Amino acid sequence: MTQGGAARRTVLGAAVLAAGTGITGLAAGPASAAGASPESSPSAASAADGAGGGRGDAGGFRGLPYPTVIGHRGASGYRPEHTLGSYQLALDLGADVIEQDLVPTRDGHLVCRHENEIGGTTDVADHREFASRRTTKSVDGVQVTGWFTEDFTLAELKTLRAKERIPAVRQRNTLYDGQWAVPTFEEVLRWADREGRRRGELIWLHVETKHPSYFRDLGLGLEEPLARLLRRYRRDGRDAAVFLQSFEPSSIQRLSRLVSAPRVVLLSAAGTRPWDFEQAGDPRTVADLVKPEGLKWIAGFAQGIGPTMDLIIPRDAAGRLGTPTTLVKDAHARGLLLHPYTARNENSFLPAEYRRGTDPAAYGDALGAFRTYFEQGIDGIFTDNPDTGLLAAEAFRPGRRPVNR
Numbered sequence: 001m002t003q004g005g006a007a008r009r010t011v012l013g014a015a016v017l018a019a020g021t022g023i024t025g026l027a028a029g030p031a032s033a034a035g036a037s038p039e040s041s042p043s044a045a046s047a048a049d050g051a052g053g054g055r056g057d058a059g060g061f062r063g064l065p066y067p068t069v070i071g072h073r074g075a076s077g078y079r080p081e082h083t084l085g086s087y088q089l090a091l092d093l094g095a096d097v098i099e100q101d102l103v104p105t106r107d108g109h110l111v112c113r114h115e116n117e118i119g120g121t122t123d124v125a126d127h128r129e130f131a132s133r134r135t136t137k138s139v140d141g142v143q144v145t146g147w148f149t150e151d152f153t154l155a156e157l158k159t160l161r162a163k164e165r166i167p168a169v170r171q172r173n174t175l176y177d178g179q180w181a182v183p184t185f186e187e188v189l190r191w192a193d194r195e196g197r198r199r200g201e202l203i204w205l206h207v208e209t210k211h212p213s214y215f216r217d218l219g220l221g222l223e224e225p226l227a228r229l230l231r232r233y234r235r236d237g238r239d240a241a242v243f244l245q246s247f248e249p250s251s252i253q254r255l256s257r258l259v260s261a262p263r264v265v266l267l268s269a270a271g272t273r274p275w276d277f278e279q280a281g282d283p284r285t286v287a288d289l290v291k292p293e294g295l296k297w298i299a300g301f302a303q304g305i306g307p308t309m310d311l312i313i314p315r316d317a318a319g320r321l322g323t324p325t326t327l328v329k330d331a332h333a334r335g336l337l338l339h340p341y342t343a344r345n346e347n348s349f350l351p352a353e354y355r356r357g358t359d360p361a362a363y364g365d366a367l368g369a370f371r372t373y374f375e376q377g378i379d380g381i382f383t384d385n386p387d388t389g390l391l392a393a394e395a396f397r398p399g400r401r402p403v404n405r
Contacts, residue, residue, distance in 0.1 A: 060239035061204075061262050061303070061337070064096055067396055068380030069389040070206050071095035072342050073114060077384035080173055081121065082112040083162045083180035084191060091195060095386035097204040097243065098192075102185055103211070104220040109154040110185040110229070114165070116211065119146035122160040122182060130156070139214055140275040150220060157182055169346055169361045185226070189233045202241040206339075206382075208266070209244075212251035213276045223251060227258035236261055243339075245306055248276040249289075249298070256301045264339060265289075265298050266306040286311070290327050295334045304337035304379070312340055312376055319352035321372065328377045341382035343370055343389060367392050 074086025075093055087098050103116040116139065118124055124147045125134075133152070136145040149157065163177035164170055183191075185207070192203040209222040216222075226244075230236040236259040244255050245264040252263045268274075270287040277284060288294050290311055298305060307327060314322045331338050344350070348360035354369040356362065366385065370392030373381060383389040 061243065064204065064380075065393070065397055066380075067374050067378060067393050068096045068339070069094075069386055069393055070097040070099055070339060070380055070382045071386045072099055072382040072384050073101065074098060075384070075386055077170070077345055078173065079176055080162045080164045080180070081114060082183070083176075084183050084187070085176060085180050087183075087188065087191065088195075090386050091203065093386045094390050097206045097380070099206040099208070099382065100185060100188055101208045101210050102222060102226065103149045104215055104222060104225075105149055105152055105154045105157055107153045108220060108225060110222065110225055111149060111154070111157060112183050112185060112188060113149060114210070116149045116215075117144050117146040118149060118160070118182075121165050122147075122162055123178065124160050127160065140211055141278065150215070150218060154184065169348060171361070186229055186233075189229060189235070193233065204241045204243075205235070206243045206245060206264075209246040209248070209251045209255075211275070212246060212248050212254075213279055223254045223258060227255065230259050230261060238262070243304070248274050249301075250276040250280075253301050262304070263302040264304040264306045264337075265302045266341075267311060268308055270311060290325075290330070292330055292334070295331055295336060299334045299336055302336070304339060305331055306339045306341055306382070309340045309343070309373060312338075312373065312378065315351060321351045321353065324376055332377070337379040339380045339382060340373065340378055343373065343381050343383040343385070345385045345388055371395065 071087070071090030071093075073081035074083065074088075075090035075095070076082075076086055079086035079089050082101065087100075090098050100112045101114045102110045103113050104110055113121060115121075119134075124130055130147065130152075133147055134145070135148070135151075136143055137148060138144075158181055160182060161178040162180050162182055164173040167174050188205070192205060196203045207226070209226065212222050227236065230240070230242065234240070235242045238260040240259075240261040242261050243264050244252065244259070244261055245266050246252050246255075247266040247268060249265050252265055255261075256263060267286050267289060270290070271285055273282070273285050276282075284294065289298065290307065295305070311325065312327055313324045316322050328338055342349075343366070345363045345366040346360065347355040347357065347362050347364045350364040350366065350369055354365040356364040366388050370381070370383075370389055374392060374396050381389060
């Protein structure tokens, strides 16, 4: 069965109280998994056996709770992002789906980091042996200085420890700096299988290929090793418990030829162009892709879109919400689901009318903001705070229909 229902709400009630104080032992269990064998382990295939596997009779993503709450980089509002501790807490809080972003190591292993530059999310700067690897690179046309996963072997990367990316906003999260290593995607697949067997339900993942054209140019293409892992862990089928996502449509097209798992095209600000469009000389912008003709094109190789929330309800110059667009209606008319990003609790991320006080790190009326977006008829939402998202979503599950559907 899929994640959700009364059991999730029971866990949620206790977990929300724990998370609100910043004191919880829910994430302690999986820390030891950071030392698991890398992707070349001969026992990897056997790990997929049992209830945690990605195939079955659950009916695919249409059987997920609606609206779906996706733990953005895990429960990154409470733990350093893309760690097994963050993923575990998101699951324990009741998230329906857990997100991973994938980048490669120099020796071709897929690891979970939001970016390939790891100076802000690991303690690499404290490792004198890696000081000479600090460099400047052009990543998707942007100059970035730091340390990059593609310059490290997996063994070297495993000597680092993860830390909070935005400590000025999430000072409490720094308590957990150094508690977890950088996980490989295979370790996450094993974790999901273990949790699936323990809970008797499928553990859903939402997996993003990061900078796929950049890495392909380096000879480190992401899609083929990702597809191999998905096949090994039986998450490659049409009804597999995984979404595949990318900001580059060509990456999703490539994945569509390798596996049948459901796919989502991510969409940034209206005036931007996907990097693969830039490289190919394709003049279309995101504003073109969210028009009916663009959505029809996406529907030819994907099952959904992941737009920034401003594409659903734009903000004005003062940061207040304006008039909703027709994107939800237009996407649904072409059979596409919508998983917009990213809802967070802190004032600095909220629309102006939902902020409370002047401290950017303080919580605002996040529940009100969530409900406003759910009222638009979206199918799910990425959030750093799965407990907040679930509390808001309960008013729309089941029997309630949003205004635009």
